[in-house]
Amino acid sequence: MLELITFSLLNGIVYGLLLFMLSSGLTLIFGMMGVLNFAHASMFMLGAYFSYQLGRWIGFWPALVIAPLLCGLVGAGIERYGLRHVHKSGHVAEILFTFGLAYLIEELVTMVWGRNAVANSVPQAIDFPLFQLFDSNFPAYKGLMMAISVAMFVFLYLALKRTRIGLIIQAALTHPQMVGALGHDVPGVFVLVFAVGSALAGLAGVIGGFMLLTQPTLAHAVGPIVFVVVVVGGLGSLSGALIASMLIGILQTFAVAVDYSMLDLFRALGIAVTRATPLYDFYSIKVATAAPIVPYLLLVLMLIVRPRGLLGKRDV
Amino acid sequence: MRASSCRHSSLWLPLAGMLLAAPAAAEVKFAWIDPLSGGAASAGINAQKHMTYLIDRLNAAGGLNGEKVELISYDNKVDPQESLIALKKALDDGARFVFQGNGSSVALAITEAVLKYNERNPGKEVLFFNYAAVDPVLTNDKCNFWHFRFDADADMKMGALTDAIAKQTPIKSVYLINQDYSFGRAVASAAKKMLAEKRPDIKIVGDELHPLQKVQDFSPYIAKIKASGADTVITGNWSNDMLLLIKAGKDAGLKVNWYTYYGGALGSPSGIGKDGIGTVKQISEYHNNALAELDPDVAAFKKRFTGKDDEFGYYRLKTTFDMIAAAASKAKSNDPVKLARALEGIKVNTTVGEAEMRADNHQILQPMFVSTFSDNVKFDVEKTGLGFKTDVKINAKDTALPTTCKMQRPS
Numbered sequence: 001m002l003e004l005i006t007f008s009l010l011n012g013i014v015y016g017l018l019l020f021m022l023s024s025g026l027t028l029i030f031g032m033m034g035v036l037n038f039a040h041a042s043m044f045m046l047g048a049y050f051s052y053q054l055g056r057w058i059g060f061w062p063a064l065v066i067a068p069l070l071c072g073l074v075g076a077g078i079e080r081y082g083l084r085h086v087h088k089s090g091h092v093a094e095i096l097f098t099f100g101l102a103y104l105i106e107e108l109v110t111m112v113w114g115r116n117a118v119a120n121s122v123p124q125a126i127d128f129p130l131f132q133l134f135d136s137n138f139p140a141y142k143g144l145m146m147a148i149s150v151a152m153f154v155f156l157y158l159a160l161k162r163t164r165i166g167l168i169i170q171a172a173l174t175h176p177q178m179v180g181a182l183g184h185d186v187p188g189v190f191v192l193v194f195a196v197g198s199a200l201a202g203l204a205g206v207i208g209g210f211m212l213l214t215q216p217t218l219a220h221a222v223g224p225i226v227f228v229v230v231v232v233g234g235l236g237s238l239s240g241a242l243i244a245s246m247l248i249g250i251l252q253t254f255a256v257a258v259d260y261s262m263l264d265l266f267r268a269l270g271i272a273v274t275r276a277t278p279l280y281d282f283y284s285i286k287v288a289t290a291a292p293i294v295p296y297l298l299l300v301l302m303l304i305v306r307p308r309g310l311l312g313k314r315d316v
Numbered sequence: 317m318r319a320s321s322c323r324h325s326s327l328w329l330p331l332a333g334m335l336l337a338a339p340a341a342a343e344v345k346f347a348w349i350d351p352l353s354g355g356a357a358s359a360g361i362n363a364q365k366h367m368t369y370l371i372d373r374l375n376a377a378g379g380l381n382g383e384k385v386e387l388i389s390y391d392n393k394v395d396p397q398e399s400l401i402a403l404k405k406a407l408d409d410g411a412r413f414v415f416q417g418n419g420s421s422v423a424l425a426i427t428e429a430v431l432k433y434n435e436r437n438p439g440k441e442v443l444f445f446n447y448a449a450v451d452p453v454l455t456n457d458k459c460n461f462w463h464f465r466f467d468a469d470a471d472m473k474m475g476a477l478t479d480a481i482a483k484q485t486p487i488k489s490v491y492l493i494n495q496d497y498s499f500g501r502a503v504a505s506a507a508k509k510m511l512a513e514k515r516p517d518i519k520i521v522g523d524e525l526h527p528l529q530k531v532q533d534f535s536p537y538i539a540k541i542k543a544s545g546a547d548t549v550i551t552g553n554w555s556n557d558m559l560l561l562i563k564a565g566k567d568a569g570l571k572v573n574w575y576t577y578y579g580g581a582l583g584s585p586s587g588i589g590k591d592g593i594g595t596v597k598q599i600s601e602y603h604n605n606a607l608a609e610l611d612p613d614v615a616a617f618k619k620r621f622t623g624k625d626d627e628f629g630y631y632r633l634k635t636t637f638d639m640i641a642a643a644a645s646k647a648k649s650n651d652p653v654k655l656a657r658a659l660e661g662i663k664v665n666t667t668v669g670e671a672e673m674r675a676d677n678h679q680i681l682q683p684m685f686v687s688t689f690s691d692n693v694k695f696d697v698e699k700t701g702l703g704f705k706t707d708v709k710i711n712a713k714d715t716a717l718p719t720t721c722k723m724q725r726p727s
Contacts, residue, residue, distance in 0.1 A: 003543055117587040137568055291536075
């Protein structure tokens, strides 16, 4: 039992930190630019593919640096030559633009790397158990992932709250004309924010690609959960995203470990339930079976009870 | 796509024929209805290449009773509704033979539509050749005279897997993890029933169902398997659900045997990679190391299609074509009703052994292999350097199971 609890906690934290890596860039872009970027998960996928390809050519460590930079470049290009023009037409146009972009990127990836998963296995340099617990291994790459995720949070937090550029970025969101009049390059700031957001997604993709499957449907697979994190945490709130990621990760992991259903609850309460009872099939669903639905349940509840999310400053 | 260009050519062909006065040989049309777009497209595209190869091979050998065979492809996106529209188009285009494999829900829709069509259109009957939809019901309660299945059904595959498990005395406890839908539940209940018969001493220490293709991180499930102390896991999971499961197991250092349905399916070997060496087992009617050398048609296919994903994974399609050709020459006719009668009970020799089409429920019996993923093989798959090695070969007749099929034959 202790073993299962320890591992559920550990797995929950790992999964939570992966979710945070995924969503920090999105919450940054949304918080600073007000753009709900549907192509964010595609950047994550591109990061995984770039690191796979570069890893074969120049090795893992250079790829860990270059792949996110490439994603940042792609992001900058998207902002400079796409979003900037669409921006004038308002938020709906932006959402539709990024939505279409996600499909475009998926098709491009399919053309280049094929429909099936590529063999993106953990590089030898980090393919060893970091430590052993109850004779289960904890792989080193997950340790690296946790370290990068925490470093990401610290970097972003400091950059936004403690640097000049952070102040300009925050000011440019609410008062772009004023910031521009003061002589700052506002469009340039937006390019920078989008590039950094994309690069962070790319970095998450490099590590996340080892844990998930590097294939064209990867963006689809992780897309929805990223939005859950951002909404539950509060749109634009970095700390909120961190808390929401951990909450979702741990809740979901523990739910899997629970082999009880509502039937057991009824029995414990002394209520007789038979196959003839209405909704019997529904009661007999184990918590474990429904675990992957937990984040979405949280999303719906959050939108009803507190639409601005845990630490958000405005409603969705 | 292909279908629309065919309709154009059907307009122009008679005209061109008159002008050139060429003796146009009559053509037999094989309609192939499977996904060419959407999530399951890679399996569909791969199967289409099999069809192209096998039809060329059949035509090179003289076709069916001297008539050339032509392939018409229809994209159904693995959707039963789309498939029925595609079936209608195929019938309008003059096809009397329909091939389909991906998805039992699709196969059920087609087999019922074909049954109805044949009842209403005597003299224009259509046959349905199912090469991969494995829901047992298709050759049991929902069987009909027009449907033939060329793949072992899910229960037969579980029979073979449990036969292999029964021979492994070190196996003491088994964990079942499957997807929460009809197929996953069927796998779980078949495993429980058959293990209880063959090895009552084996304990089932877990019976897990998880949502279909929704789980990204399987580590929590691995923690549960580990806590249960299982030494073997049986899973009917396919695609991401299987690959991510095995990946998470490797990360946690879980040491179990994985008995899978789809460990060798297209894309799986690349996705599993070296993580599965020695532990991942699959059930199939062929794998590249089933024989000392590659089957000659597998070798010829690989020479013609050289991409990473171009594996001759549907060996049974070759058997399908061999059976159809044998039945056509036995019936001395390409008429679907006569061909169907000739197919009943037909036996052909394949390179792995004799295969037979059961007359009572139209279910193929063919040799099956339980094999293990290995890095020490003569022939690899998907250019990974890894491949499968045979553990156990199960003879065709030993895969047979009782059937509930009560077939009505045309008078």
